Amino acid sequence: MYIREKINEQIKEITAGALNKSLASGAFAIETMPNIFLEIPREKGHGDYSTNIAMQLPKQTRKSPRFIAETLMANMDTAGSYVESVEIAGPGFINFKLKKSWHYAVLEEIAEMKKDYGRSQKNKGKAFNLEFISANPTGPMHMGNARGGAIGDILAAVADWTGYEVTREFYINDAGNQIVKFGDSLDARYRQLFGEDIPFPEDGYQGDDITEHVKNFIAENGDVHRSLESDERKKILIDYALNKNLTQIKSDLAAYGIHYDVWFSEQSLYDSGAIEETIARLKEGGFTYEQDGALWFKSTSFGSEKDDVIIRANGLPTYFMGDIAYHVNKYITRGFDRCINVWGADHHGHVARLKGALTAVGINADEFDVVLMQLVRLIRNGEVTRMSKRKGKAIALTDLIDEVGVDATRFFFNLRSPDSHFDFDLDLAMEQSSDNPVFYVQYAHARICSIIRQMAEELDNTVALDPERLTEKEELNLLEILSLFSDEILMAEDKLDPSRITHYAIDLASAFHSFYNACHVRVEDKSLMKARVALIEATQQVIENALSILGISAPERM
Template sequence: MYIRDKISEQIKEITAKALDKAVASGAFAVETMPDLFLEIPREKEHGEYSTNIAMQLPKQTKKPPRFIAETLVANIETEGSCIDSVEIAGPGFINFKLKKSWHYPVLEEIAAMKKDYGRSQKHAGKTFNLEFISANPTGPMHMGNARGGAIGDILASIADWTGYEVTREFYINDAGNQIVKFGDSLDARYRQLLGEDVPFPEDGYQGEDITEHMKNFIAEHGDVHQAMESAERKELLIDYALNKNLDQIKSDLAAYGIHYDVWFSEQSLYDSGAIEDTIVRLKKGGYTYEKDGALWFKSTEFGSEKDDVLVRANGIPTYFMGDIAYHANKYITRGFDRCINVWGADHHGHVARLAGALTALGIDAADNFDVVIMQLVRLLRNGEVTRMSKRKGKAIALTDLIDEVGVDATRFFFNLRSPDSHFDFDLDLAMEQSSDNPVFYVQYAHARICSIIRQMTEELDAAAPLELTRLTEKEEFNLIEVLSLFPDEILAAEDRLDPSKITRYTIDLASAFHSFYNACHVRVEDKVLMKARVALIEATQQVIENALGILGISAPERM
């Protein structure tokens, strides 16, 4: 339990006792004790913690919030606690100001835990599956995949820090209409390259990668497959090109710092009979019906405006049916406690109907199934939207973006805003080496601390005592307070499925450090004070490193 957790528990216990005393004295009656929530006030003059408990009780007590707050404060006993004073603000907020001594154990915690500072066991023993990117394997990775990759990978890291056993998963869409179209495109290009006068499918994949695949295939195998039966040849070409694409996807993602635990094939759901098994489960539950030769799911029973087709009249399952079977595999077959998907905004309407289908299968979708909807990003150069693609086609390749601004800036910038926010990715700013560039600003703070520690190693007096109580300046206390928030920021990011909270935290921490550094000299004649300040910046360096590690971003020691 971190120092802030201990303080929170102490304040709640003291407030609960004050409430009991107030009720016992006859000041007012309370039949049901409400949950007591603590918040950190935005304005520092309001103290370190605040509660709105007095605003929760008027209906029960028949008393105004201000009276309740005054009564509680009169009954609060702070002797022997970390509380310095208790004040009432506004209509009845109760604010708690702490003794300055609470700051010092924070540095002791960081020094003791080092790389584990910020970790918790909140979800220990639970399994967590995070499926993200899952790009169509018929082509190269593009910028939309880049944002989804950064969001998903960091969410997985955050979940790991909260105690979950995490599985990163890529769902390979290697079945369905897009694969049929892929095979038709490959086959047509293959035959054209061998001199046949055949038309290219109107809705086929026109990318250069299709042509390159078939040139390479012919270079490896010649024309020996030209006389093969068309369906058999298409299957062969699909297998060849998909494996090449997946190898490239894995390589691109590795360069982006993403490594998956599981690559799950959609086709395996058909091969294993999982699709049919799931259909049987839904039928037995009474959640399907037949109409116009198709099999339908009763989505309207779960809040949707219309029912959805599971199996078309031609006997081919829909994408929706495959998705149900896939999630049934995750929850029922593999037994994950919680599953998260990162999807593009165009999938928003799919969320509710899938949650309904999972509920129909007996899965607690309300608590254990979440979808992070990711909005689009625009790339800007010189204040104008840019395409930046080195390849022909409509999509900006992931590798182009990484080559342009680097992995660190790419991952950091994609998480400057919450996933559900549209935002502009400023290429010029991402490459700028100045304090205006947020990733440079954070990394520079880390490098500056490392430089100070290197320079001062020989100056530190090993015999001097470590007296953290010598840290008394407001900038020192402010920096410690920001350091103390790190464990809670991780929990909040996991709870809200918002990795941008960690990104913004690193900026706040770097800002607090720079404010401290500009106001307080680390190298001073007072050896005891100097040792205390070195301990403070060492703790800051460790927390910056831990936070950047969660983000999958390097923490350079020199810049």
């Protein structure tokens, strides 16, 4: 248990004890015991922790919050705890100020846990599936995939640090209308390259990659497929091009630092009979009906404004039906406890109906969440820019990585919460200055490594480490921020917001730079020097841990 957890428990026990004493004395009476919530005040003047317990009880006690707070404070026993003093603020907030001694436990924790500092076992034994990107395999990766990749991969890392057994998953959309259109486009180019005067499908894929695939196919196979029926040739062309695209997608994502545990084929749902089995589940529950030759799901039974078609009049399942079967596979077939999807904001309307369908088949929809990701604009010289080196409308992921590098790309995409629109400043991402947040954090790490190298021979190993030599406000502030790392990871997992880790890394780097500017590490006092070296070593370790969650390098030299 981390020192913050111990303090949290202590204060809750002190508060609960005071409440019980107040009730026993007859100062007031309540029927239901409230939950005790603590928060860390933004302003130092309000103490280290605060509770609004007195604000929760007036209705039950028929007493004012101020009276309740004063009664509780009078009955508090803080002996043997980290609490130094208690005071009341405003209408009845109870603020706790801590003894300085708690700070020094942080150094011991980091020194002991090292690369595992920040990890918790909160979700141990639970299986977690995070599906993200799931780009259409009919073309190359683009900008939307880039942000979704950074968000999803870091959320998966955060979940792992909270104890989950994590599976990163890519859902391959290799069935449905887009694959039919893909095959039509490939076959049209194939016939055109052999001189046939035929029109290209109006809604076909017109990117250069389609032509390149067909040219490569012909170079490898000649004209042996010209005599085949069109449908048979389309299937061969689709299999060939999809394999090439998936190979390229895997390569692009590996360059981006993303590696999946599962590549799940949508087509496998059809081949395995999972679609039919899921339809049977819905019918058995009475959640379907037939109308106009189609099969409908009663989405309105679960709060949606309209019902949804799951089997078209032509007998083909809709994308929604495939999605229901896919999530049945996740929860029921494979047994995941919790599933998170990272989708574009345009999928907002799909969330409620899918949750309804999961409820209909007996799945706890509270264990399913969707992170809706807003769009990003690329900015250069203060103006929106298009950066693609390829022809077409999409900005390629590989172009962005080539321009600014993997570290900056992943860091910048998580500077804002997923639900926030974001302007990606290309000039800033490449700037080597403190204005560039990723450079700022990495430079803090490299600076610490440099100090430690330079001082390796100056430390006196006969001098015992005395953390209590750290008394300056910058030293204590740095220790406080180090102590928050585990809490930030838990909060990032709970809120599904990986930007909390990015902001934490920036705050920690800022606290280190403030310490470095105010406190010399190389001093004549050997005991103080040893304590300060231990402090920056701890800081170096936690920056490294935070950057590892972000999938970003922690350079030792810059």
